[in-house]
Amino acid sequence: MEMNGEELINASRSAVWKALNDPELLKQAIPGCQTVERDSDTSFKATVKIKVGPVKATFKGQVTLSNIDEPNGYTITGEGKGGVAGFGKGGADIKLSDVDGGTLLSYNVKASVGGKMAQIGSRLIDSTAKKLAGDFFTKFNELVSDPQTEEDTPIIEDTVINEEKAAPEETTTTADAVTAAAPVVEKTSEEPTSSWLKPSFLIPVAIAAVAIVYFLTKGS
């Protein structure tokens, strides 16, 4: 599966870059992220809990960064193992650029899934990925826009793990639901709808999200 997209982050490029270098922030922003553990300067492990339709899994991700070009972007590659649920692997190119109203984060993800995840069908995976990507960017935007809000964010994990409905039609409404659940997000409300409709991560989440995490780790 291939996904491309852009996300307007309501913060300066340096702030985004810095956020991308803050493992704690990333841990909070990545839906279902439980642990982030640094292996080396360019690799780290993370654990992310995900539910795709009927398949629940804890993905253990191993991610490596390359082409690091501070503060413009990098390439992440990695693999997430979900035990019986299967695995995801792939990579993403992430680029930051200045635009009106903040920083444009563009990404280009190539990923593949295996085992039960693949068997369940791309329909669910794509819609789940969209939702997870949406959740990530909502939270990320929120955290980057207001660095003071580093309170606990169990809401995110709950939202993901307990989300039973991953049908595509629901995706557009999810944005509102998540926004409503996190009232602090007002500043980002200019862009939310479009962002949901844009591409998705999921497996990439295990990868991309985690990858991003590392990235920050490395910079700090």
Next chain:
Amino acid sequence: MSVENGIGASVRRKEDQRFITGNGKYLDDINKYGQTYGYFLRSPHAFAKIKSIDLDAAKAASGVVDIFTGADMAADGVGGLICGWGIKNKDGSDHIAPPHPCLAVDTVKHVGDQVAFIVAESLEQAKDAAELIEVDYEELQSVTSIQKALANGAPQVHVEAPGNQCYDWELGDKAAVDAAFVNAAHITKMDLVNNRLSPNPMEPRSALGEYDAGTGEYTLHTTSQNPHVARLLLSAFVAIAPENKLRVIAPDVGGGFGSKIFLYAEETTTIWASKKVRRPIKWTSDRSEAFLTDAHGRDHATHAEMAFDADNNILGFRVSTKANMGAYLSTFASAVPTYLYATLLNGQYKMPCIYAEVQAGFTNTTPVDAYRGAGRPEATYVVERMMERAARDLNVDPTELRMQNFIQPDAYPYETPVIMTYDSGDYPLTMRTAKGMIDYDGFEARKAKSAAKGMLRGIGSAAFIEACGIAPSAAVGSLGAGVGLWESAEVRFNPTGSVTIFTGSHSHGQGHETTFAQLITDQLGVPFESVEVVHGDTTKVPFGMGTYGSRSLAVGGSAIVKAADKIIEKAKKIAAHLMEASEDDIEHAHGVFSVAGTDKQLTIGEIAFAAYVPHNYPADLEPGLAENAFYDPLNFTFPAGTHIAEVEIDPETGVVEILEWAAADDFGNVINPMIVEGQVHGGVAQGIGQALLEGVIYDEDSGQLLTGSYMDYCMPRADDLPNFNVTTTNTPCPSNPLGVKGCGEAGAIAAPAALMNAITNALGKEIDMPATPEKVWRAAQNA
């Protein structure tokens, strides 16, 4: 004299009472004291080396009894699974059957390959423990399509099979065919793909293994179409236990379609592990596992060429097929694209010469084996799409081209150039009958009406033939089969006159409990309600080769008739003694024994009582009235017929609506017309599924199964199907005592070709199955 509920009566199926009231006893309904639950950890990769497996955390998990890997089975001396039919290559060498371990040893070769077997107190605990197993894989590039697997430079699935080739086999006279093509006035050529199918029986596979430490006996309850064959394979090749220490029981089984013929890794592992843990273990496949591991069907890629003379007579037929075996050779996989396929490429026609070559290969996919029809649907599909295509090329009516080339009714026995000797049939009759049923001659007017609405209307036929009643043991033995294909039966009278039939044919939807009882009711005059059919248990039934290849009635039914013949022979002796007459003067009809020329008579019930209470009994005769028979058929049977489909296509949506379906089938004598019609309906439904909807798809790069659930694998539903107009035109089969041919697979054999011929007729261009709305729409738009 016809007998109530005897041969020819549409008796309601006695088994349906329990099935439709929820009283059937399927495998997962059975539980044993102290039972544990098995769960398989499966490979998420299509092809990978197993670098390590860490079981420590899983073994320590709550409720886990034990966990086994391929190393454990190997250490225990348990053999792998085998293929029971050896195929010779063109050069005379043997086909390649690489090792097929039940649990992967160092490499996984398809998504879903078994890696570890977890046994726990509950299924949930087994699944939780599976999550704790750490497997370190080194992923390898996989290959899933047969064309790519057989090409140079493809990833090698087995080191034992260079170039991924299982065999390169041929049948027929190549020189004669080459010569015929030189002289041809016309040659029709086609490339055809027979799509890979998932069998989807309603009941998934299941196994319950028990080991009795007191007697050393194993009992395996399993969803098998042939429990004796499973026992033979488990004993002789897997070496679980000798046959006398191994009991295999297949209770009510909810459909098989071929997929439950085979001995699988899961059932084998379950029975083996039951001794290791000294407790019963139950494993039941979930639907996801069924998609991954039930043997798939079809998956052929074929190039065919047919030569005609200037008068449109067939001169020769040349077929080259690549057949996908999947990652391992399943139990009868090798025979399907060879002796069950190329031997039927003669169709219903006078073909002077045929040459077929089949290259079978390994891929990183689920093993492929027999699925309803097994080779014969593939053959009919090739022959009948070619006939239709040739008629279009030659600008003649397709049914007329067939009529012209049919083997004529007076030509039997008819020896084809590809081994088979057809014993009976009337192909022009089934064709004429089917055409009449669908008002073939009125089609052009109906087409014009559809065109006026902007719709594309098409009509297409398929004149199918199959070889059933599998099979004469000596014949299949000479072709490489590792087993005999007889059937056995015992007909046992009870002292009060009721009868129990023990049959080696297994019923998993076919209605044997009804049909077989009708045989005894007819032959011996025993009331239908007083006849019970027992099957599916190796300790109850003497022997059996099981149910597949539409063999149950022709072979299993014939064994019952033979046993009943022995009953009659003995009953005549008893009757002669009781009526103080000469045995030669005793006449028998439907269970009544009379002395010729007198009004003295005894019923079989009275004779049975005398046999078990032998107070007045012939001195030289054994008491009791129970007889065994084994029956080995003289020939295959050759059901044949014509199916014609009429469709309407909306070019704006690509949706195909099947308007009419006419089926005229020659099944020989019919025991229960209602059951036969039901079998045709079911077969046609499956054939329509293949033609319109179904298809197993693997991701070409990753080897992942993309059609692994009913969201992505589309099964036919009631509203996809038309009303079926079904009839039979019977020429009795001379090769068995009942004159029957078999009906279980006919619909699935005829339907795909008939429907695709109708669709391509409407579109005016050739497409491959499945004719999904997208594919049909594209074809219609690019017309």
